[in-house]
Amino acid sequence: MKKKQLLILLSFAVLMNGFAQLRTLEGKVLNEKSKPMVHANVFIKGTIEGATSDSLGHFSFTTRQKGEIILCVRMLGYAEYLIQVPDNKSTALVLKMRPDNIALDNVVVTAGNFRLKGNGKFGKMSAVDIVTTAGSTGDLYHSLRTLPGAQMVGESGKLFIRGGDSNESQTYIDEMHVLSPYTTTGDNVPVRGRYSPFMFEGINFSTGASSSEYAQGLSSILALNTKDVSPITKIGVNASSVGMSGGGTRAFEKGSVSVNLDYQNMKPYYSLFPGRLDWINPYQLFSGSSQIRFNPNQSTVFKTFIGYDKTTFVQQLTSLDNQATRDFGMKDDNFYLNSTFQKMTESGYKIFTGAAFSYKNQHIENAVIPADTYHDKEWEVHLKAKATKRYTDFLRLNAGIEDFIRHDETTYSNSSAVHSDSINHSIGAFFATAVLNISPDLYAELSERMEYTSINNLWNSNPRLALSYNLKGVHFSAIVGKYTQLPENKYLLLDQNLLAGQCLQYVGGMYYEKKDKVYRIETYYKKYTDLALQEPATLNSEGYGYSKGVDVFFNDRALFKNFEYMLAYSFNLSKRKYQDYTELSTPQFASTHNATVSIKYNLQSLKSILGITNRFASGRPYHDPTKEGIMNSTTGFYNSVDMSLTYLASKRVIIYASATNLLGRQNVYNYNYTADANSPGGYRKVPVIDSSNRFFYIGIFITLSGKTAYDVSNF
Amino acid sequence: MKTIKNYLCVLFFLLPIAASAQDLAPVVQSVNSAKDVSGLIQVRSQLERFVEAQPLQWLADYYLAYVDVQLSFMVPSKDEKSLYLGEAETCLNKLSGLEVPDKSEIYTLKGFRLYALIASDPKTNGPKYSGEIMSAYSTALGINPNNPRAVILSGLFKNDMAKYMHQPYEDFQKDVDKAAALFAAENTTLLTPTWGKSWVDFALTKK
Numbered sequence: 001m002k003k004k005q006l007l008i009l010l011s012f013a014v015l016m017n018g019f020a021q022l023r024t025l026e027g028k029v030l031n032e033k034s035k036p037m038v039h040a041n042v043f044i045k046g047t048i049e050g051a052t053s054d055s056l057g058h059f060s061f062t063t064r065q066k067g068e069i070i071l072c073v074r075m076l077g078y079a080e081y082l083i084q085v086p087d088n089k090s091t092a093l094v095l096k097m098r099p100d101n102i103a104l105d106n107v108v109v110t111a112g113n114f115r116l117k118g119n120g121k122f123g124k125m126s127a128v129d130i131v132t133t134a135g136s137t138g139d140l141y142h143s144l145r146t147l148p149g150a151q152m153v154g155e156s157g158k159l160f161i162r163g164g165d166s167n168e169s170q171t172y173i174d175e176m177h178v179l180s181p182y183t184t185t186g187d188n189v190p191v192r193g194r195y196s197p198f199m200f201e202g203i204n205f206s207t208g209a210s211s212s213e214y215a216q217g218l219s220s221i222l223a224l225n226t227k228d229v230s231p232i233t234k235i236g237v238n239a240s241s242v243g244m245s246g247g248g249t250r251a252f253e254k255g256s257v258s259v260n261l262d263y264q265n266m267k268p269y270y271s272l273f274p275g276r277l278d279w280i281n282p283y284q285l286f287s288g289s290s291q292i293r294f295n296p297n298q299s300t301v302f303k304t305f306i307g308y309d310k311t312t313f314v315q316q317l318t319s320l321d322n323q324a325t326r327d328f329g330m331k332d333d334n335f336y337l338n339s340t341f342q343k344m345t346e347s348g349y350k351i352f353t354g355a356a357f358s359y360k361n362q363h364i365e366n367a368v369i370p371a372d373t374y375h376d377k378e379w380e381v382h383l384k385a386k387a388t389k390r391y392t393d394f395l396r397l398n399a400g401i402e403d404f405i406r407h408d409e410t411t412y413s414n415s416s417a418v419h420s421d422s423i424n425h426s427i428g429a430f431f432a433t434a435v436l437n438i439s440p441d442l443y444a445e446l447s448e449r450m451e452y453t454s455i456n457n458l459w460n461s462n463p464r465l466a467l468s469y470n471l472k473g474v475h476f477s478a479i480v481g482k483y484t485q486l487p488e489n490k491y492l493l494l495d496q497n498l499l500a501g502q503c504l505q506y507v508g509g510m511y512y513e514k515k516d517k518v519y520r521i522e523t524y525y526k527k528y529t530d531l532a533l534q535e536p537a538t539l540n541s542e543g544y545g546y547s548k549g550v551d552v553f554f555n556d557r558a559l560f561k562n563f564e565y566m567l568a569y570s571f572n573l574s575k576r577k578y579q580d581y582t583e584l585s586t587p588q589f590a591s592t593h594n595a596t597v598s599i600k601y602n603l604q605s606l607k608s609i610l611g612i613t614n615r616f617a618s619g620r621p622y623h624d625p626t627k628e629g630i631m632n633s634t635t636g637f638y639n640s641v642d643m644s645l646t647y648l649a650s651k652r653v654i655i656y657a658s659a660t661n662l663l664g665r666q667n668v669y670n671y672n673y674t675a676d677a678n679s680p681g682g683y684r685k686v687p688v689i690d691s692s693n694r695f696f697y698i699g700i701f702i703t704l705s706g707k708t709a710y711d712v713s714n715f
Numbered sequence: 716m717k718t719i720k721n722y723l724c725v726l727f728f729l730l731p732i733a734a735s736a737q738d739l740a741p742v743v744q745s746v747n748s749a750k751d752v753s754g755l756i757q758v759r760s761q762l763e764r765f766v767e768a769q770p771l772q773w774l775a776d777y778y779l780a781y782v783d784v785q786l787s788f789m790v791p792s793k794d795e796k797s798l799y800l801g802e803a804e805t806c807l808n809k810l811s812g813l814e815v816p817d818k819s820e821i822y823t824l825k826g827f828r829l830y831a832l833i834a835s836d837p838k839t840n841g842p843k844y845s846g847e848i849m850s851a852y853s854t855a856l857g858i859n860p861n862n863p864r865a866v867i868l869s870g871l872f873k874n875d876m877a878k879y880m881h882q883p884y885e886d887f888q889k890d891v892d893k894a895a896a897l898f899a900a901e902n903t904t905l906l907t908p909t910w911g912k913s914w915v916d917f918a919l920t921k922k
């Protein structure tokens with residue numbers, strides 16, 4: 001009996017199914033340019049009934065469903081398309097799709113912007129690429145100097161971009177400001193970046209007209225993004241001609257913890273390659289860093305980074321005036337903490353909050369004259385919150401607030417006096433950006449940044465307009481924007497009423513990429529006003545200037561197999577009257593022509609990567625007191641041929657060696673003059689040159705854990 | 716009356732499950748038999764509909780990820796490769812939260828996807844993902860040392876790495892033989908992954 005009932009039920013179901021009438025759904029799928037879309041997936045939402053469009057965009061399938069249905073169309077790279085189809089309208093449907101948010105959001109306004117890694121379709125270089133660029137000596141900032149826009153200021157090591165001073169370039173890690181991104185070094189020793197390039201997944205270098213999100217950088221912004229959660233546990237060590245380091249990452253289910261310790265001591269190196277400097281105690285650096293990364297779910301990211309380093313050295317310096325020597329003794333403590341939280345909500349908001357703390361404590365013995373001391377303690381708290389949402393295919397909005405709280409206190413003492421100064425101030429800002437997708441090929445960004453500087457109780461408005469147009473694969477960009485930056489602390493300590501320097505920037509460029517070849521050309525004009533000007537009787541904000549030029553970049557990875565070359569050229573004309581300049585002049589750090597040719601060859605048979613870089617810069621202006629005016633003379637040109645070799649000894653051992661200035665040219669960056677009645681013209685002229693003609697580096701990187709390969713990063 | 720009600724309840728619960736597995740079966744068979752991009756895209760579309768209609772059916776997400784990885788090997792455009800591999804990652808992340816009979820298959824597919832990422836841009840992605848691939852396969856084999864897909868793909872990757880370093884991989888033959896034996900003995904059903912034998916055939920051409 002039970003079996004009979006079951007049979008009846010099943011038969012009833014089959015009969016009911018048979019009686020339902022078939023309904024045909026048919027039509028065409030088109031893209032935003034009304035062209036047919038092939039292989040689009042068209043189906044009734046929530047069911048498996050559907051079809052794939054053919055080469056003419058045509059689709060057709062049958063269903064037993066009656067009444068109004070929701071038809072869904074999907075294609076990777078396009079936004080899902082939904083349409084309600086009534087019972088009496090199932091044929092001759094025209095379904096038009098648009099590129100999805102990810103594709104839209106990946107298009108960026110490219111003028112003045114290099115996305116070197118990660119973020120977006122233009123990312124081509126990795127940390128290994130950066131380090132294997134000859135002349136970089138494994139340093140991120142040295143590597144960036146091979147790009148157009150960067151000027152060769154070899155004695156400094158800092159970034160000087162498009163005629164701008166080094167303090168006009170700012171560094172951000174995970175969107176939070178870094179107060180002291182450079183190491184502390186001795187006199188005439190170029191600085192390096194504090195953080196290893198291997199820590200970072202995304203490296204975004206803006207050489208001008210940068211986003212309104214970034215503050216207090218008149219020239220350039222280097223925005224670095226740390227790596228996401230590491231899925232693998234690893235341990236690594238490194239030994240080199242300048243020191244050693246070790247660390248590792250422990251991976252958990254939803255996060256990872258990384259630690260790295262680094263010790264550098266230049267004594268062994270100087271004993272082999274003495275150089276021109278005299279060291280009483282050699283340069284020593286001890287640093288430790290750690291990062292916690294936690295993803296509780298797919299839409300939430302939490303990161304905290306802590307870094308501490310201590311630098312000490314005693315360098316014997318000779319005064320130009322009276323030939324007396326002093327032992328310049330440096331003790332520098334630097335601490336950086338950065339904590340960020342990101343979440344994508346179900347309603348499509350991307351929320352970001354962050355807090356960063358930078359601290360620097362520097363003590364110098366025999367700073368200016370024998371037996372004096374100089375002490376500088378500086379810190380900054382940076383707080384930031386922002387939200388981003390794409391409201392429609394046409395509009396994406398981004399808005400946020402941030403605050404920089406700064407403190408600097410200096411004390412100088414000698415046998416006759418003690419002088420202390422301090423400043424406490426904050427910079428509060430609100431910023432908002434609207435990204436408008438006007439058409440599939442035309443994008444616009446409208447943004448505004450309102451800043452309040454407490455030190456002088458002033459508001460600044462910094463609007464920005466950016467346009468990007470894609471013409472058959474060639475991207476054209478144009479940006480105009482206003483930027484402000486407070487003067488350096490050494491001026492604010494003297495006068496807290498100084499205005500923020502202003503820079504109005506115009507940038508236009510073209511970018512084209514095809515088959516591993518990249519072409520870029522950009523032109524720019526920057527107008528500076530309200531710069532700090534030290535006149536004989538006053539310190540005021542009447543400094544001004546301009547900078548204009550053209551940058552050209554070409555990168556080819558397709559000419560020969562395993563071979564890559566890069567050409568970068570910058571032409572810059574800049575003049576300013578600021579600081580102690582008595583007239584409008586070309587700044588001492590600016591050279592008119594800068595060119596770099598860089599090649600890399602992957603010698604697979606030798607398991608090696610060879611890099612050669614040839615850098616050239618025209619002479620820099622300098623002040624000769626025996627002549628009229630200022631910046632009235634020019635040094636000789638700069639040239640350096642650098643080489644690097646990366647040897648993959650095994651999947652766990654990498655050896656890296658580099659040498660700078662192989663030809664041994666003595667490059668002169670500037671001249672210092674000191675009064676000397678016995679010298680011609682009454683002055684003794686001393687060139688500012690490198691501490692040694694060449695610098696050699698060799699390091700071995702060993703991965704101790706078993707589950708990773710060719711990985712020099714402990715993070 | 717009560718008995719009829721019981722039968723109806725059982726039917727309502729059992730029929731959809733049996734029906735979904737049966738409906739997916741021909742699609743899974745098509746995955747293994749598709750020869751070109753067009754064929755794979757047709758199968759991909761069917762899998763996408765299954766994922767939409769039956770979000771808890773892990774096999775649909777699993778095979779969608781697998782087909783996306785296969786397509787990334789076959790399409791010439793880097794942008795398209797990136798889209799397929801991006802969707803595969805989304806499917807794999809979703810699988811981490813579903814009830815899956817054998818997690819070893821998920822880790823194997825993760826490694827396979829990373830292998831495709833490296834193939835799409837060896838210079839950039841090789842140093843970046845080599846470690847993760849080895850970790851994924853090691854984890855898969857740690858869960859199930861007799862997963863033939865993990866055995867063959869892990870062996871192929873180690874062999875490729877050794878070749879790049881101009882060194883021999885001594886256990887390559889052992890891995891291939893083991894995988895072949897495991898595939899031959901494998902009891903495949905409608906609800907388990909069945910792909911991968913072709914990689915054994917591919918490995919034999921590398922010897």
